[in-house]
Amino acid sequence: MIAEIVAVGSEMLTPFRQDTNSLYLTEKLNEIGINVAFKTVVGDTRQHLISVARAALERSDLILFMGGLGPTEDDLTRESVAEALGVELRRNHDLVAAMYKRFAERRISMPQNNARQADILSGAEVIPNRRGTAPGQWLQRVHDGREQIVLLLPGPPHELQAMWEREVFPRLQQLAPPSAIATRVIKTAMLPESAADARTAPIYKKYPNIETTVLAGQGQVEFHLRATAADRMEAEELVQRLSDDLEDELGDAVFSTSGESLEEIVGLYLQMRGLKLAVAESCTGGLVAERITSVAGSSRYFLGGAVVYSNDLKTLFADVPPLMIEAQGAVSKEVALALAENIRDICNADIGLGITGIAGPGGGTEEKPVGLVYIAISNGQKHEVVERRFPGDRERVRRWASQQALDLVRRMMM
Amino acid sequence: MIAEIVAVGSEMLTPFRQDTNSLYLTEKLNEIGINVAFKTVVGDTRQHLISVARAALERSDLILFMGGLGPTEDDLTRESVAEALGVELRRNHDLVAAMYKRFAERRISMPQNNARQADILSGAEVIPNRRGTAPGQWLQRVHDGREQIVLLLPGPPHELQAMWEREVFPRLQQLAPPSAIATRVIKTAMLPESAADARTAPIYKKYPNIETTVLAGQGQVEFHLRATAADRMEAEELVQRLSDDLEDELGDAVFSTSGESLEEIVGLYLQMRGLKLAVAESCTGGLVAERITSVAGSSRYFLGGAVVYSNDLKTLFADVPPLMIEAQGAVSKEVALALAENIRDICNADIGLGITGIAGPGGGTEEKPVGLVYIAISNGQKHEVVERRFPGDRERVRRWASQQALDLVRRMMM
Numbered sequence: 111m112i113a114e115i116v117a118v119g120s121e122m123l124t125p126f127r128q129d130t131n132s133l134y135l136t137e138k139l140n141e142i143g144i145n146v147a148f149k150t151v152v153g154d155t156r157q158h159l160i161s162v163a164r165a166a167l168e169r170s171d172l173i174l175f176m177g178g179l180g181p182t183e184d185d186l187t188r189e190s191v192a193e194a195l196g197v198e199l200r201r202n203h204d205l206v207a208a209m210y211k212r213f214a215e216r217r218i219s220m221p222q223n224n225a226r227q228a229d230i231l232s233g234a235e236v237i238p239n240r241r242g243t244a245p246g247q248w249l250q251r252v253h254d255g256r257e258q259i260v261l262l263l264p265g266p267p268h269e270l271q272a273m274w275e276r277e278v279f280p281r282l283q284q285l286a287p288p289s290a291i292a293t294r295v296i297k298t299a300m301l302p303e304s305a306a307d308a309r310t311a312p313i314y315k316k317y318p319n320i321e322t323t324v325l326a327g328q329g330q331v332e333f334h335l336r337a338t339a340a341d342r343m344e345a346e347e348l349v350q351r352l353s354d355d356l357e358d359e360l361g362d363a364v365f366s367t368s369g370e371s372l373e374e375i376v377g378l379y380l381q382m383r384g385l386k387l388a389v390a391e392s393c394t395g396g397l398v399a400e401r402i403t404s405v406a407g408s409s410r411y412f413l414g415g416a417v418v419y420s421n422d423l424k425t426l427f428a429d430v431p432p433l434m435i436e437a438q439g440a441v442s443k444e445v446a447l448a449l450a451e452n453i454r455d456i457c458n459a460d461i462g463l464g465i466t467g468i469a470g471p472g473g474g475t476e477e478k479p480v481g482l483v484y485i486a487i488s489n490g491q492k493h494e495v496v497e498r499r500f501p502g503d504r505e506r507v508r509r510w511a512s513q514q515a516l517d518l519v520r521r522m523m524m
Numbered sequence: 525m526i527a528e529i530v531a532v533g534s535e536m537l538t539p540f541r542q543d544t545n546s547l548y549l550t551e552k553l554n555e556i557g558i559n560v561a562f563k564t565v566v567g568d569t570r571q572h573l574i575s576v577a578r579a580a581l582e583r584s585d586l587i588l589f590m591g592g593l594g595p596t597e598d599d600l601t602r603e604s605v606a607e608a609l610g611v612e613l614r615r616n617h618d619l620v621a622a623m624y625k626r627f628a629e630r631r632i633s634m635p636q637n638n639a640r641q642a643d644i645l646s647g648a649e650v651i652p653n654r655r656g657t658a659p660g661q662w663l664q665r666v667h668d669g670r671e672q673i674v675l676l677l678p679g680p681p682h683e684l685q686a687m688w689e690r691e692v693f694p695r696l697q698q699l700a701p702p703s704a705i706a707t708r709v710i711k712t713a714m715l716p717e718s719a720a721d722a723r724t725a726p727i728y729k730k731y732p733n734i735e736t737t738v739l740a741g742q743g744q745v746e747f748h749l750r751a752t753a754a755d756r757m758e759a760e761e762l763v764q765r766l767s768d769d770l771e772d773e774l775g776d777a778v779f780s781t782s783g784e785s786l787e788e789i790v791g792l793y794l795q796m797r798g799l800k801l802a803v804a805e806s807c808t809g810g811l812v813a814e815r816i817t818s819v820a821g822s823s824r825y826f827l828g829g830a831v832v833y834s835n836d837l838k839t840l841f842a843d844v845p846p847l848m849i850e851a852q853g854a855v856s857k858e859v860a861l862a863l864a865e866n867i868r869d870i871c872n873a874d875i876g877l878g879i880t881g882i883a884g885p886g887g888g889t890e891e892k893p894v895g896l897v898y899i900a901i902s903n904g905q906k907h908e909v910v911e912r913r914f915p916g917d918r919e920r921v922r923r924w925a926s927q928q929a930l931d932l933v934r935r936m937m938m
Contacts, residue, residue, distance in 0.1 A: 403809025
């Protein structure tokens, strides 16, 4: 089944905004074994919309239009799809009456143009919209001897998603061919991208029926696996086999196979072991604390800490001796370790983290270049300091450093 | 001129990855007065690529294909566009020789399939790629009595952008119709979205030739203005007039008209006035510090502070009396103010910020529901505490709170 997603809206043709609904729809379609072959974005221009609809009707079996179903003059999806299909629009008077009623209940008189939302493609079924006024539409027809489904869906994500779950998914599931897609995401921390690829390519190439996408960010390489098979069980088995092989190869660099983020995994480990964490951050400026506390319930294992951006604060909050800063420099192994050990002690935590470095773009020297970061961890018995030179701009260096810090916490508990 | 962007690559048809190159290209095309009418994403499938190319050639004057120019079997853009255009591919032997030479210099033997990258659409010009091996292609033809330009560009952003700046932009600029687009972004803080729209719609509707897109996030409403005119000066004047009118209406809610973020503006103000800031954060867990320190050079005005997630740390680092926490609760006006005043004092800063609240999803009560946040500021002479109930999930509540905190700093310096 060839599926196509058409996002309607001029704002998505500016440099400021993107169609993100299609990511949601793609995920949902994949779940029932449907791959997306085309995605199109088109503005609120009748002629352009008709052209896009015609091309889609020619090449695809399932076409999902999103957006352009509202009451204003800019909302042209209904008219344009009708024109491309060569069918009439018919106003559904029950829907109009329901709209009038809803407005009357709120004691507002309904603007005339609202009734346009009740214009239905001849032959289409109305799909109720519980989160808004514009209903969806479902048209099934035989075209060139093939079954074709045309869907009009609302653009606002909460309307679209509610309509999908309640109305579209159950209908589509019955119609979709009996195949299933199983997915798995393997996330690794602090593994160089090139090494990750060199070590894993020979493995995933042995499974030509599983699509493998490798995504790499700052200190994180993810393997997104996607197997298609006749039924869910078979697809799951297939993807599990590759996932196991990859995990064997990558060993303890793997931190998650069920979608969790590194901060969630660190939180789970801390909670399981009943340990409390405190952090003292210089160059990351609060990013590590922010990532940890982005997880709900983090107060159970995170005490807090200090953002010791100035040297005075390194001494004030984390007891780093001014003489040490003077002798070794604020960006040094010694200061990182003092930050970790002292913040642990002062906060009465089980594990302490200390981070100091040069995020750039300024502040680098030949000896201590931009990207140089020291990250230390201590649990009272043992401690570790790592020196890293992270590539990229300020944002990337900080992101890398926070990733390395979280990974040290994870590894200390393994 | 009708422009269309076609992004080629199966990975952009998964739920994990999006075409982001088109945002860059859109911005660059807008600069020379070209609007984008269609964006399409298609996978590495010959038949689908041909279908997309045919539709684009039928409706657009300028078509930019991105990606699928590499050496592997999956790279099918050349063949497919040739087929849709009805022209031959011809191997450019100078390019092949140059590839051999480059490989020889690195003492690697060149894989045979690399030569595919030298297959050029008959009639097309080769566009040099200084950052990679796959050259771009520029084909100009007359089709149905209209001038048509077909461009093949590489997918990796650094190759694409370098090729655009050096090679494509200069050629396109000469050909583009003599019109120009001027843009302006007006950013406001802590203005309710509905109020912002109600107050500004009557103004921007008076300028039907300026496209206005309103983007709203947590505590930030942005107006993106875009005027098209015969020349740059005229477009600039037009957009400036609307910008001035909007600024008059929105008053001091406007914090930037040149693209700066709120944290950059706060930094500029602090630096101009020679003031130092310190923060004590509970529910935002480091987000405010993280935002402030994301700006390069922030060490000139930001000292640091404390992430006082546990009650003990509120006392330890910000001297909040345990009795106050017990009597008023950790989420209270009193504690917020104590955090702000004490962190200022302890860090020897000019301005102190204190934040405490319930980010959720747990921890709410009837009296103190999820989303309740107190944010306090003090400069030693005057202080202010605001109580807010922010909507949305944990991430949104935290984002709103950080925005409110930064805006209090901005307003204190106005």
